[in-house]
Amino acid sequence: MSGEKLYIVLMGLPARGKSTLAVRLQDNLRRDGVTTRIFNNGNLRRKHLPLAQTSLSAFYSPDNLKGLEARDGFARLNMQAAKAWLRRTGTVAILDATNASRRRRQMIETFCDDHPVLYIECVNDDEEIIGLMIREKTRLPEFSRLQSRIAEKEFLKRILYYKMVYTPLGPERNFIRLDSLQNRILEEKHSDPIALYARLRDYLVTDEVKNLFLIRHAQTPFNVEDRIGGDPRLTSKGRDQARALGRFFASRKISYIFTSSKQRTQLTAQAICKGQADCRIVPLREFDEIAAGVCEGMTYTEIKHKMPEIFRAREANKYFYAYPEGESYAMMKSRIETGIKKAFFLNRRADNIMIVGHQAVNRMILSHFLYRREEDVPFIYTPQDRFYHIVSTQNKKLFELKRYD
Numbered sequence: 001m002s003g004e005k006l007y008i009v010l011m012g013l014p015a016r017g018k019s020t021l022a023v024r025l026q027d028n029l030r031r032d033g034v035t036t037r038i039f040n041n042g043n044l045r046r047k048h049l050p051l052a053q054t055s056l057s058a059f060y061s062p063d064n065l066k067g068l069e070a071r072d073g074f075a076r077l078n079m080q081a082a083k084a085w086l087r088r089t090g091t092v093a094i095l096d097a098t099n100a101s102r103r104r105r106q107m108i109e110t111f112c113d114d115h116p117v118l119y120i121e122c123v124n125d126d127e128e129i130i131g132l133m134i135r136e137k138t139r140l141p142e143f144s145r146l147q148s149r150i151a152e153k154e155f156l157k158r159i160l161y162y163k164m165v166y167t168p169l170g171p172e173r174n175f176i177r178l179d180s181l182q183n184r185i186l187e188e189k190h191s192d193p194i195a196l197y198a199r200l201r202d203y204l205v206t207d208e209v210k211n212l213f214l215i216r217h218a219q220t221p222f223n224v225e226d227r228i229g230g231d232p233r234l235t236s237k238g239r240d241q242a243r244a245l246g247r248f249f250a251s252r253k254i255s256y257i258f259t260s261s262k263q264r265t266q267l268t269a270q271a272i273c274k275g276q277a278d279c280r281i282v283p284l285r286e287f288d289e290i291a292a293g294v295c296e297g298m299t300y301t302e303i304k305h306k307m308p309e310i311f312r313a314r315e316a317n318k319y320f321y322a323y324p325e326g327e328s329y330a331m332m333k334s335r336i337e338t339g340i341k342k343a344f345f346l347n348r349r350a351d352n353i354m355i356v357g358h359q360a361v362n363r364m365i366l367s368h369f370l371y372r373r374e375e376d377v378p379f380i381y382t383p384q385d386r387f388y389h390i391v392s393t394q395n396k397k398l399f400e401l402k403r404y405d
Contacts, residue, residue, distance in 0.1 A: 013162050039079075208392060284342055
């Protein structure tokens with residue numbers, strides 16, 4: 001077997017990010033001059049079988065022998081196409097399917113015997129993200145004849161059927177088990193010489209974003225009064241700012257806008273969403289503003305005079321100091337990073353990602369990419385009349401603060 005050419009076989013339950021990972025790997029490999037092609041079993045199935053048949057979970061039942069025969073047939077067609085392509089000009093063939101059973105993987109290993117096979121198992125048990133992914137899956141044309149609630153139930157049944165035959169990787173010669181939400185390698189086995197192995201491994205663990213628009217919510221009465229926390233709505237000026245944002249981004253396709261659970265971020269996002277053809281707002285509690293505890297709703301002047309010991313302690317160590325019954329910047333770090341991972345996971349195929357956050361939240365997001373010293377993070381500039389545009393790939397880093405008015 002030649003180690004220069006390679007079959008990458010994706011594996012994992014539905015809604016775990018396999019297809020988005022396939023696109024990401026293809027983009028990175030092609031950018032580095034490696035001829036790569038995706039062979040997706042689902043695309044073949046949707047092309048050749050009635051959508052009304054494949055949208056129903058019964059098609060995926062292990063007891064449905066006709067369904068199993070059809071799915072095996074599409075797998076063989078894709079393996080044949082991948083093998084023929086590698087014999088000609090291809091370098092990396094990505095077989096994108098669930099490949100949940102050991103029986104299916106033995107079929108792949110028997111047929112694809114001319115080059116090494118590297119399995120990548122996508123693992124993700126975050127219920128919120130899986131739920132959001134299922135809702136996105138049921139927006140596909142194959143579910144268009146079903147009510148959304150019924151479509152989601154059918155997709156959940158499909159997952160249960162795959163769980164019945166699911167066998168984790170183990171005896172395979174080469175594999176990487178990947179936490180597809182956190183971009184973290186959980187386990188790996190590397191028995192054959194694979195020239196691209198180190199490069200692929202690097203792709204898998206690297207957070208990349210082509211265009212991240214990071215926006216602070218528009219003005220609220222609390223901003224005017226210098227109060228912290230709370231859940232206020234927008235002022236008249238804030239509504240004007242939100243509409244200006246909507247006009248500015250109307251010419252840029254935004255598929256998702258991620259916000260906090262607070263209404264000031266969602267109201268800002270709604271004004272932007274109105275100018276988009278197909279845009280969804282996804283509130284994530286991970287992007288909620290720093291919890292101010294006993295100081296919630298107070299002005300900084302009130303804290304200074306009524307709770308001078310709290311004011312002095314926070315001034316002395318703003319990053320690590322936690323408000324009583326509240327949070328510090330340091331305590332926010334893990335949830336903010338989880339929020340970033342969730343946003344990237346859901347929006348991985350799109351070029352443009354937008355987050356509408358809060359002052360402390362946006363500082364923490366910026367520090368994730370800027371690698372600022374901890375003591376400097378609470379002082380990162382986050383105005384309400386501008387936004388940050390961030391590009392972070394292996395070959396390019398860009399951070400710019402831009403006006404939208």
